Amino acid sequence: MRAARLIITAVNEQWAMTAAQVTTGFATSVIACGCEAGVEAVLAPEETPDGRPGVSVLVFTMGPKGLEDQLIRRVGQCVMTCPTTACFDGLGETTRENRLKIGGALRYFGNGFQISKKLEGKRYWRIPVMEGEFLVEESFGMQKAIGGGNLLILGQDNAAALAAAERAVDAIRPLRDVILPFPGGIARSGSQVGSKYKFLRASTNVAYCPMLRAQVETALPESVNSVYEIVIDGLSETAIRAAMRVGIEAAAQAGVARISAGNYGGTLGQFHFHLREIMGTQIHTDTR
Amino acid sequence: MGCIACIAAMRDEAASDVVTLRLRAGSSIPVEADTICPDLFIGRSEAEIAALPAFYGRRQVTLGDLFEVDGAYSDHIVMWDATDDPGGLRRVKRIGQRMSRGRIVVHGDAGMHLGAEMRGGEIVVHGSTSTWAGAHMAGGILRVDGNAGPMLGAAYPGEIRGMRGGVIFVRGSVGPRAGERMRRGMIVVGGDAGEFSGARMIAGSLFVFGTLGARAGAGMKRGTIVAVNGRAEALLPTFRYACTSQVTFMRVYLRRLWEHDCQLPITDAHVSGAYHRYTGDITTLGKGEILIYAEH
Structure with missing residues (x-):
């Protein structure tokens, strides 16, 4: 996968977060949404290029072209339209082929009145808007990334499973370089690859559906009656391992029968995260 | 003569951290010394640096005739006035012209065309500088602790474009027609800027922390001129309030x-405050x- 980091700033944290939430809306799955995206961290004014409160957002796609397309759409429709915001690249210096022209494409909205500013090798575009001006960087960095790290939390009942998943999300959220793209960080409708219907690329994960226990080859122990999935996208294997570890540690309490992970026959990607191995090694966690 | 490896080893041994140039004696005759350039010093021994040509008035001399040279094989140059003539470096023109690397530190005032056409590196002047400093500059940093003369970062007559990259910091004031x-690039003036600052500007940024002189931006096409402290003399009528x-x-x-x-007088109010915006020049x-800072 490929990923980019946006730093969205605004007059206050509320507006920065509003823009970030809208930008990362409808971005739970690359298959159906075009990208997976989420809020990575809330940034203090000292951490942002313009000294205002900010939010960093990670966006993941399967390839570079899709990432550029998604960023242009999302920054153009969700950040530029949001009051007082500005948008900066959060990945820093990358090679020329790993730059995506985002502000350079959005500038045309200025209808010829856009203003270019170049500071220390970075080009910014000032696009006149009704409120004042929208400041956006010409290009954004892109890097290789990993999507689809996941935890399956198998609970004895729905309340216990949800509480465990919430604890895992709370533990993972402070970590940098990872996002949880699903609503509130939790997916209740985990999927399997393929379907009996030819037109569908994914369908409900029957092996983990308690209500299908008697009809399919189930992966659920007898005591399990509800399952939640936490999907983790990260900029590195280390970041995902760290997130999985703290998630498991937080989730493993009474009411949880098992914590597992979907490996989809090992065909989901080149990275395999073995839970026992993750829990057996010390991993440095970078918190925000 | 030995083998190439031996020559390289000898050069390493002779290399110094800096090359120091001290003006030998005071004089009223102007000096043209575009050979005072890190690009030329880096590969030369002390004797070779001393043999580089310069002009003393209309007479061709060597740097060694004008300066006591100390050091070799370095792109870091430090210049000192003659002990009997403080301010003598003011007569030395074209210091750092066309440089692309390294660093020049001038202890005293520098003459005309300082850093003209420079493409990289850094020049620091612990004094003031004269006309045409940073003219046609394309990259690097030029810092002047004192004042700068007219035509800072400007274009020579007949040329279409002036400064096209890099940054110029002047702690004091600058003469007319800066920029x-x-x-492209940026000029930052800690004090006042003279008349016609940013005249015929094509793009780039000019920040003035003192008073922006009259007729700023005359004939400018694009670019930004900022009176950061809100002090500007009368603008041309061809600029319209936006x-x-x-x-x-x-x-x-x-x-x-x-x-x-960090010595620039920038306050939080400048960063977050409002600015009056005038656009022009409508004759072009x-x-x-x-942009003129609006008082709170």
């Missing part, structure tokens, strides 16, 4: 400027802007 025909609002890009620029030079393209 004339500037195409609005008073906060300017997001100023936040980015002023924060970076402060990181470059009219897409330039003059």
Whole structure:
């Protein structure tokens, strides 16, 4: 996968977060949404290029072209339209082929009145808007990334499973370089690859559906009656391992029968995260 | 003569951290010394540096005739006035012309064309400088602790574009026509800027922390001139008032400027405050802007 980091700033944290939430809306799955995206961290004014409160957002796609397309759409429709915001690249210096022209494409909205500013090798575009001006960087960095790290939390009942998943999300959220793209960080409708219907690329994960226990080859122990999935996208294997570890540690309490992970026959990607191995090694966690 | 390896080893042994040039004696005759350039010093021994040509008035001499040279094989040059003539370096023109690397530190005033056409590296002047400093500059940093003369970062007569990259910091004031025909880059003036600052500007940014002189931006096509402290003499009637609002890009620029030079009088109010925006010059393209800080 490929990923980019946006730093969205605004007059206050509320507006920065509003823009970030809208930008990362409808971005739970690359298959159906075009990208997976989420809020990575809330940034203090000292951490942002313009000294205002900010939010960093990670966006993941399967390839570079899709990432550029998604960023242009999302920054153009969700950040530029949001009051007082500005948008900066959060990945820093990358090679020329790993730059995506985002502000350079959005500038045309200025209808010829856009203003270019170049500071220390970075080009910014000032696009006149009704409120004042929208400041956006010409290009954004892109890097290789990993999507689809996941935890399956198998609970004895729905309340216990949800509480465990919430604890895992709370533990993972402070970590940098990872996002949880699903609503509130939790997916209740985990999927399997393929379907009996030819037109569908994914369908409900029957092996983990308690209500299908008697009809399919189930992966659920007898005591399990509800399952939640936490999907983790990260900029590195280390970041995902760290997130999985703290998630498991937080989730493993009474009411949880098992914590597992979907490996989809090992065909989901080149990275395999073995839970026992993750829990057996010390991993440095970078918190925000 | 030995083998190449031996020569390289001898050169390493002879290399110094800096090459020091001390003016030998005071004189009223101007000196043209575009050979005082890190690009030329880096590969030369002390004797070879001393043999580099310069002009003393109309007479061709060597750097060794004019300066006591100490050091070799370095792109870091330190210049000192003659002990009996403080201010003598003011007569030395074209210091750092066309340099692309290294560093020059001038202890005293520097003459005309300082850093003209420079493409990289850094020049620091612990004094003032004269006309045409940074003319046609394309990269690097030029810092002047004192004042700068007219035509700072400007274009030579007949040339279409002046400064096209890099940054010029002047702690004091600058003469008329700073940034004339500037195409890109940034000029920061801690004091006042003379008349016609940013005249015929094509793009780029000019920040003035003192008073912006009259007729600023005359004939400018694009680019930004900022009176950061809100003090500007009369603008040309060919600039039209647009609005008073906060300017997001100023936040980015002023924060970076402060990181470059924390002695610049930048306050939080400058960073987050509103600016009057005037656009012009409508006798040309009219897409330039003059921003004047609006008092709270």
